[in-house]
Amino acid sequence: xxxxxxxxxxxxxxxxxxxxxxxxxxxxxxxxxxxxxxxxxxxxxxxxxxxxxxxxxxxxxxxxxxxxxxxxxxxxxxxxxxxxxxxxxxxxxxxxxxxxxxxxxxxxxxxxxxxxxxxxxxxxxxxxxxxxxxxxxxxxxxxxxxxxxxxxxxxxxxxxxxxxxxxxxxxxxxxxxxxxxxxxxxxxxxxxxxxxxxxxxxxxxxxxxxxxxxxxxxxxxxxxxxxxxxxxxxxxxxxxxxxxxxxxxxxxxxxxxxxxxxxxxxxxxxxxxxxxxxxxxxxxxxxxxxxxxxxxxxxxxxxxxxxxxxxxx
Amino acid sequence: xxxxxxxxxxxxxxxxxxxxxxxxxxxxxxxxxxxxxxxxxxxxxxxxxxxxxxxxxxxxxxxxxxxxxxxxxxxxxxxxxxxxxxxxxxxxxxxxxxxxxxxxxxxxxxxxxxxxxxxxxxxxxxxxxxxxxxxxxxxxxxxxxxxxxxxxxxxxxxxxxxxxxxxxxxxxxxxxxxxxxxxxxxxxxxxxxxxxxxxxxxxxxxxxxxxxxxxxxxxxxxxxxxxxxxxxxxxxxxxxxxxxxxxxxxxxxxxxxxxxxxxxxxxxxxxxxxxxxxxxxxxxxxxxxxxxxxxxxxxxxxxxxxxxxxxxxxxxxxxxxxxxxxxxxxxxxxxxxxxxxxxxxxxxxxxxxxxxxxxxxxxxxxxxxxxxxxxxxxxxxxxxxxxxxxxxxxxxxxxxxxxxxxxxxxxxxxxxxxxxxxxxxxxxxxxxxxxxxxxxxxxxxxxxxxxxxxxxxxxxxxxxxxxxxxxxxxxxxxxxxxxxxxxxxxxxxxxxxxxxxxxx
Numbered sequence: 001x002x003x004x005x006x007x008x009x010x011x012x013x014x015x016x017x018x019x020x021x022x023x024x025x026x027x028x029x030x031x032x033x034x035x036x037x038x039x040x041x042x043x044x045x046x047x048x049x050x051x052x053x054x055x056x057x058x059x060x061x062x063x064x065x066x067x068x069x070x071x072x073x074x075x076x077x078x079x080x081x082x083x084x085x086x087x088x089x090x091x092x093x094x095x096x097x098x099x100x101x102x103x104x105x106x107x108x109x110x111x112x113x114x115x116x117x118x119x120x121x122x123x124x125x126x127x128x129x130x131x132x133x134x135x136x137x138x139x140x141x142x143x144x145x146x147x148x149x150x151x152x153x154x155x156x157x158x159x160x161x162x163x164x165x166x167x168x169x170x171x172x173x174x175x176x177x178x179x180x181x182x183x184x185x186x187x188x189x190x191x192x193x194x195x196x197x198x199x200x201x202x203x204x205x206x207x208x209x210x211x212x213x214x215x216x217x218x219x220x221x222x223x224x225x226x227x228x229x230x231x232x233x234x235x236x237x238x239x240x241x242x243x244x245x246x247x248x249x250x251x252x253x254x255x256x257x258x259x260x261x262x263x264x265x266x267x268x269x270x271x272x273x274x275x276x277x278x279x280x281x282x283x284x285x286x287x288x289x290x291x292x293x294x295x296x297x298x299x300x301x302x303x304x305x306x307x308x309x310x311x312x313x
Numbered sequence: 314x315x316x317x318x319x320x321x322x323x324x325x326x327x328x329x330x331x332x333x334x335x336x337x338x339x340x341x342x343x344x345x346x347x348x349x350x351x352x353x354x355x356x357x358x359x360x361x362x363x364x365x366x367x368x369x370x371x372x373x374x375x376x377x378x379x380x381x382x383x384x385x386x387x388x389x390x391x392x393x394x395x396x397x398x399x400x401x402x403x404x405x406x407x408x409x410x411x412x413x414x415x416x417x418x419x420x421x422x423x424x425x426x427x428x429x430x431x432x433x434x435x436x437x438x439x440x441x442x443x444x445x446x447x448x449x450x451x452x453x454x455x456x457x458x459x460x461x462x463x464x465x466x467x468x469x470x471x472x473x474x475x476x477x478x479x480x481x482x483x484x485x486x487x488x489x490x491x492x493x494x495x496x497x498x499x500x501x502x503x504x505x506x507x508x509x510x511x512x513x514x515x516x517x518x519x520x521x522x523x524x525x526x527x528x529x530x531x532x533x534x535x536x537x538x539x540x541x542x543x544x545x546x547x548x549x550x551x552x553x554x555x556x557x558x559x560x561x562x563x564x565x566x567x568x569x570x571x572x573x574x575x576x577x578x579x580x581x582x583x584x585x586x587x588x589x590x591x592x593x594x595x596x597x598x599x600x601x602x603x604x605x606x607x608x609x610x611x612x613x614x615x616x617x618x619x620x621x622x623x624x625x626x627x628x629x630x631x632x633x634x635x636x637x638x639x640x641x642x643x644x645x646x647x648x649x650x651x652x653x654x655x656x657x658x659x660x661x662x663x664x665x666x667x668x669x670x671x672x673x674x675x676x677x678x679x680x681x682x683x684x685x686x687x688x689x690x691x692x693x694x695x696x697x698x699x700x701x702x703x704x705x706x707x708x709x710x711x712x713x714x715x716x717x718x719x720x721x722x723x724x725x726x727x728x729x730x731x732x733x734x735x736x737x738x739x740x741x742x743x744x745x746x747x748x749x750x751x752x753x754x755x756x757x758x759x760x761x762x763x764x765x766x767x768x769x770x771x772x773x774x775x776x777x778x779x780x781x782x783x784x785x786x787x788x789x790x791x792x793x794x795x796x797x798x799x800x801x802x803x804x805x806x807x808x809x810x811x812x813x814x815x816x817x
Contacts, residue, residue, distance in 0.1 A: 034701025038709060041354055041431040045737065049429055078483065084347050085483025094503065156541055171541040260529065262504045270343075275701045 010299075014292050019068055021288035022281050026064055029277055036080040036275040054080055067278075071285055077278030082271050088282035092264065096286045099252050099263035102181060103290070106188035107248055110198050111237060113189070118202035129203070133196040140191035140251045144258040147183055184255050188248060198240055205236040235302040242298035246291045335816055336508075336523035337797060339546035340535045342671075344505040344528040348490040348498065350468035351423055351430045352482050360548065361526060363806040364509060365406075366468035366492035369397060369416065372809055374801050376724055378462040382411065382469060382493065384448075392457035392759050399448045404514055405471045406497045413450040417442045418472035420452075428480040434730075434737075435467045459759035463725060469493070495519045495812055504528070520815035532673065536792075539564060545794040545816070548807050551673055552609035558792050567791045569804045572619050573721040575678075575784040577666075580713050581742040590642040592779040595715070596632035597639035598689045601784055604681050608674035611787040616772035617720075617728045619786045624726060624768035629776050631783070636689060655690045663692035667707065668717040670697045679717055708740050723805050729756065732775060743780035 037043040037050045051057040055066075070077065076088035083091060121129050138146075152171050158164045169179035189195060209215060209232050210225075218225050253265035264283050271279040341357035350362045371381040380386070386397045403411035422428050423436045441453040454461065471491050475484065490498055496509040496519070505528040511519035527544065529535045536554035538544045540561060550558060550566065558564050577595070579586040586592060601613050613631040618624045640650070648655045648662060655662040666682060668675040676697070683693040698706060706712045720731065730738040733752050734745070748771055755767040776783070791802050796817045803809035 032702070033698070034703070034705035036701070038701050038704035039354065040429075042433065042737070043704070044709060045433075046429045053429075082346060084352070085481075085487055098503065152537070152541065166542075171538060171543040257530070260504070260531075260534075262528075273699055273701070274346075 010296065014289075014296075017292050018071075018285055018288045021284050022068065022071070023064060025281055025284040026060070026067075026277070029272065029275060029280060030060055032272075032275070034275055036277065039081050039274060067281060071282075076282035076285065079271075079279045080276050081274040082267070082276045082279050088278050091267065091279060092282045092286055095262065095264040095267045096283075096290075098261065099256070099265055100290075102184045102188060102255070102261070102263065103245075103248055103252060106185045107241060107244065107294075109185060109189040110194050110244065111241060114195060114198040114202045115233075115237065117199050118206050121203065129196075129199060132190075132199055136190050136193055136196035138191055140187060141254045141258060143191040144184075144187045144255050147187060148259060151183070180259055180261065184259050184261060188251050188255055192247070192251060194244065194247065194251070198244060201240050202233070202237070205233060209233065231305065234305045238298040238301040238305075242291075242295040245294035249287050249291060335521075336525045337521050337545045337814070337816060338525045338527055338543070339548065340527050340529040340538065340544050341548070342528075342530055342532065344507065344526070347482060347487045349470075349480075349482070349484070349487050351419075351428065351432055351470065351480060352487075353431055357526075359805075360807050361507065362468050362492075363494075363803075363808045364496040364524065364811065365490055365494045365498060366470075367403075367494050368466040368468050369399075370462045370465045372466070372724065372803060372806075374810060376804075378460070378466070380462075381466075382416075383462075383465070386462065388458075388461065392459065392461075393454050395452045395454070395458075395461050396445070397450050397452065399450070400516075401448050402516055403493045405473075405493055406491045406512060406514075407471075408514070409471065409473055411469075411471075411493050412447045413444045414447075415469055415472045416450050417444050418475070418478065419467070419470045422470065422475070422478040422480045423467070425478045425480070428478065429482070430480070432467060435464070438464065456757050457759045459761060459764075496524060517812055519812060521811065539792055539794070542794065545797055547792040550790045550792045552787070554792075555609075555790060563795050564792050565795050565797075565800070567793065567800055567802050569789050569791065569802050570619065570621060571721060571786070571789050571804045572622065572724070572726050573719060573789075574614055574617070574619060574786045575717070575719045577682075577782040577784065578716045578718060578741050579780060580711060580715070581744075581780055582711055583714065585646060586714065588646060589778050590646055592782070594639040594642040594646075595686075596779055596782045597635045597642070598691075599632065599682065599685060599782065600634045601631060603685070604678055605785045605787075607677050607681065609787045611785045613785050614783040616776050616783055617732065617781075618726060618768075618772060622726055623765050624772065626769040626772040626776075629773050639689070650690060653690055654692065661692050662690070663694070664714045665694040665696060666715050666717060667696050667698060667703075667713045669703050670699050672717070672719060675717055682717070708738075711740060711742065721805075728752075728771075732771070732780070741780040743775075743778070745774065745778060748774050748778075 035056065036054065037047055037056070040046070040050065043050060048057075055063065058066075067077065074089070076092065079086045079088055079091060117128055117132060155164075155167065155170055159166055159170075167179075169177035206229065209229050212232075215225050215228060218228055249265075252263060253269055255261070256263045256266035257269060264286060268280060268283040268287070270276075271283060341360070343355065343357055345358040345361050346354065347358065348361060348365070350366055353359050353362060367381045369381060369383040370378040373379045380400075382400055382403055384398045384400050386395055388395050397416075399413055399416065400411065405411060420436050420439055420442045423430045423432055424439070438455050438458065439452055440455045443451040443453070445451055452461070458464070470486075474486050474489075474491055488501070495512050495515045495517070497512050499508040499510050501507055507526040509524040509526070511522045529538060529544075532551055533554075535544070535547055536551065536558060539547050539558065542563065555566070558566060577599075579592050579595075581587050605611060605613070612620045614620065614625075615629040615631040616626055620627075643655055643662075646657075648657045650656075664686075666679055668679050679695050679697075683695055686693045707716055722728070729752050730736040732739060732743055732748055734743075734749050751767045751771045751774070755764045755771070758764050758767065775781070789804070791800075791807070793800055798815050798817065799813045801810045801813065
């Protein structure tokens with residue numbers, strides 16, 4: 001019974017988060033000047049017909065409720081202007097998977113590097129940590145632009161001088177390139193303070209644990225403290241993971257535009273510019289879902305590891 | 314030793330080099346949203362349609378109409394009917410023969426209100442189409458037409474791929490387009506690129522076997538990609554990239570003249586812009602040459618045509634800066650100079666210039682224009698709008714003071730929609746019975762000399778009334794890799810002469 005209640009609370013939180021995110025985006029798009037009919041060259045002539053066809057003749061609350069109802073049945077609607085007539089699911093899911101291939105490795109990379117640096121630097125202000133802060137402070141868009149420019153220009157110089165042949169990944173290759181994806185992962189993992197903040201959080205938590213009475217007792221008994229530190233760090237890392245997920249989702253939009261990756265972020269940008277309401281909201285549902293999923297994973301891990309939280313739950 | 318081997322292997326993997334194929338890759342700011350000529354909304358779609366589809370007529374390199382899907386045509390003596398015999402050897406990409414039913418279907422679908430076609434205006438002049446047999450049709454016109462073939466370049470669609478003339482944007486055709494053109498659509502890729510291959514059944518030899526359209530939203534990056542040889546063609550080069558591309562021995566620049574001109578448009582529904590003296594005063598306060606210089610080269614204009622147009626009135630000079638004359642006009646309107654600012658009733662003269670975000674170089678022009686007008690004593694605010702905001706504010710709501718924008722026309726240069734009192738694109742709200750009568754005369758006349766005379770008068774009248782201050786037409790350049798030979802570009806559709814292109 002208690003489990004059911006917990007599941008119910010989780011489900012309600014999930015639903016409310018998605019509904020809130022969709023409402024937020026719908027309000028923003030509604031408030032923005034212009035609508036998809038304005039983008040049709042002779043839209044003025046056909047406004048009434050297009051409003052009826054695209055369901056824009058109903059009041060906003062009615063449209064919102066209808067959208068949520070369809071979304072929970074798996075129908076995210078049809079694109080209006082980005083790819084007229086294409087199902088939002090058909091467009092958005094492949095894009096979301098492409099973005100996930102950047103997002104998840106970036107999160108894992110940030111956490112891994114941050115933990116390693118926190119473990120071995122021991123205290124704030126070690127040289128590795130300071131270097132990390134210096135690089136990580138750069139905004140994601142700047143880091144992406146500089147890195148791709150440097151890579152392209154230096155490679156092109158080498159090609160022109162005959163030192164190397166043209167690499168397969170060079171400058172907008174004809175097929176997907178792991179190098180471009182790797183660059184995106186690195187920039188997302190490091191930029192806009194991601195790596196430095198996570199490193200600082202991990203360092204703080206590690207220092208706190210190292211000074212905890214149970215660790216001191218273990219040291220006094222001559223026991224190995226490593227496993228205890230690692231196990232007790234997991235809940236904190238899980239919290240950091242779920243907190244950063246939302247920031248990383250936002251950073252993806254910038255990186256995908258700069259690096260010409262056609263992921264969910266770039267598609268969302270385009271959908272908003274083109275006032276493609278169903279596509280923008282569909283992508284928002286997916287982004288909100290990803291953040292909720294990260295939070296859920298974090299909560300499950302924390303509850304699984306920490307017996308105190310299990311009892312409270 | 315082991316580490317060294319692994320490092321070398323990784324470096325080799327990193328720098329390993331497959332050669333690029335023989336595809337001609339060109340860039341567009343935005344991938345086409347829909348591949349159906351009846352619903353064209355952007356130039357990227359129009360250029361793609363040029364590769365996949367054909368019209369009854371096409372421009373030759375002298376920009377004269379020549380038959381494409383048409384073979385021969387006979388115009389009636391009163392110029393209200395035209396009998397067209399069609400090619401018998403044209404086939405759709407799926408092998409089905411092209412027939413007159415396809416032409417009739419296309420015209421009816423475009424005219425059909427339920428289709429909500431963006432190209433409806435292209436067939437508004439056709440009253441009726443009659444199928445005579447499989448390879449002959451007869452067109453009936455609303456009014457006599459001197460050269461109807463000039464207007465028969467819209468693309469023909471296959472009747473057998475649609476259920477009826479009630480076409481919809483969402484029809485499956487949009488993702489599986491079938492044309493009679495020299496190229497077939499092979500696939501859409503995940504990165505929004507579109508791969509095309511030569512139509513093996515095309516009646517002429519297609520020398521370029523493959524083409525790829527790449528979506529590159531950053532125009533600066535497009536020029537870089539041409540330098541890097543990741544692209545073979547740029548449709549239009551930004552003025553700031555011209556110098557670097559000129560110095561690149563692997564790139565050739567191709568100048569072409571578009572029927573495209575920049576202008577300042579006034580909102581005639583708002584004071585003080587409703588008074589022609591105020592609009593003329595603005596024209597006299599602007600140094601057009603100084604505005605144009607930072608963004609490129611071209612011709613200053615005095616009317617709604619480019620200088621090479623037969624309708625351009627060379628007797629009408631462009632506005633030249635004359636602060637004394639401008640001051641006189643402002644004083645007539647009750648403005649007075651108080652300190653550095655023009656005022657009326659103690660309120661400083663203030664206006665807002667609105668520009669489209671994606672109009673290349675608009676920021677530089679607007680900022681310089683702001684400086685010029687502020688130096689002349691007018692407070693100027695500026696704003697830049699995205700596409701949807703622009704259409705809503707300017708076209709739908711008419712909520713603006715002055716806009717900076719650009720019009721581009723095909724070879725017909727039909728400015729009626731922009732300046733006729735009933736024009737669908739007359740967002741300035743301009744209305745002149747004299748200009749309306751001249752535009753009507755030009756449309757109805759079958760004598761090219763009468764049409765030319767009428768439109769030159771329109772030019773003079775519009776210049777004087779100044780609903781717009783016509784600024785300039787810029788020289789346009791395409792840039793292609795030197796590997797691409799025999800290049801001639803069409804000023805509007807770009808790929809019209811692609812059959813002659815070949816790649817080394």
